[in-house]
Amino acid sequence: QVQLTESGGGLVRTGESLRLNCTDSGQTSITNAMGWFRQAPGKEREFVAGISRSGGSYDLADAVAGRCTISRDKGKNTAYLQIVDLKPDDTATYYCAARHERWRQYGNQALEYEYWGQGTQVTVST
Numbered sequence: 001q002v003q004l005t006e007s008g009g010g011l012v013r014t015g016e017s018l019r020l021n022c023t024d025s026g027q028t029s030i031t032n033a034m035g036w037f038r039q040a041p042g043k044e045r046e047f048v049a050g051i052s053r054s055g056g057s058y059d060l061a062d063a064v065a066g067r068c069t070i071s072r073d074k075g076k077n078t079a080y081l082q083i084v085d086l087k088p089d090d091t092a093t094y095y096c097a098a099r100h101e102r103w104r105q106y107g108n109q110a111l112e113y114e115y116w117g118q119g120t121q122v123t124v125s126t
Contacts, residue, residue, distance in 0.1 A: 001026040002098050002115040009094060009120030017084040020120060022096030029074050033099040033106045035113055036070060036081045038092035038122075048094070049081055050106025059106065063089070086124045093119040 003026035008019055024030040035050040049070035051058040058070050064083060072079040079096060097113035099106065107113065 002030075002032060004096050004098060004115055004117035006094060006096050006117045006120040009122045011123045011125065012086055013125050014087060016086055016124075017082065018086065018122060020081040020083075020094055020096075020122075022079040022081075022117060024077050024098070027077065030072065030077045030079065030098070031074065032101055032115070033103050034070075034072060034079045035097045035099070035106050035108075036079075036094060037097060037110055038090075038094045039119075040092040043092075045095070045110050047108040047110070050108060051079065052106055053104045057105065059108065061108075083122075086122075088124050088126055090122060091124050093121050095119045 005023050008021045033053045036048040037045050038048050039045040049060045051070045055072050067085050069082045096117045098115040100114040
């Protein structure tokens with residue numbers, strides 16, 4: 001059973017960087033296709049990044065392209081989202097999600113994901 005926990009969020013200033021971590025405590029090795037989403041107050045949850053089961057393919061939302069890296073370390077059972085040059089518009093709760101085991105590729109819609117973490121807050125001040 002997949003059990004996801006995010007960490008690494010916090011309060012940062014514009015231009016700083018963060019690395020968010022997503023650990024699966026329910027499996028010995030995280031093998032699902034993974035995604036990161038974010039939700040700001042009053043807004044819908046939006047796709048940020050996705051990575052395939054193998055880690056060989058990935059996608060980034062236009063809003064973070066060029067500032068964001070998604071990666072995974074199966075040995076550490078963890079997926080990562082690194083964002084540099086943070087902006088106030090990046091302020092949101094960030095969620096990691098995993099697709100069902102039968103899917104190899106990530107999706108960019110929240111409904112494509114089976115498992116979700118509780119989220120970690122990222123706040124970017126001016």
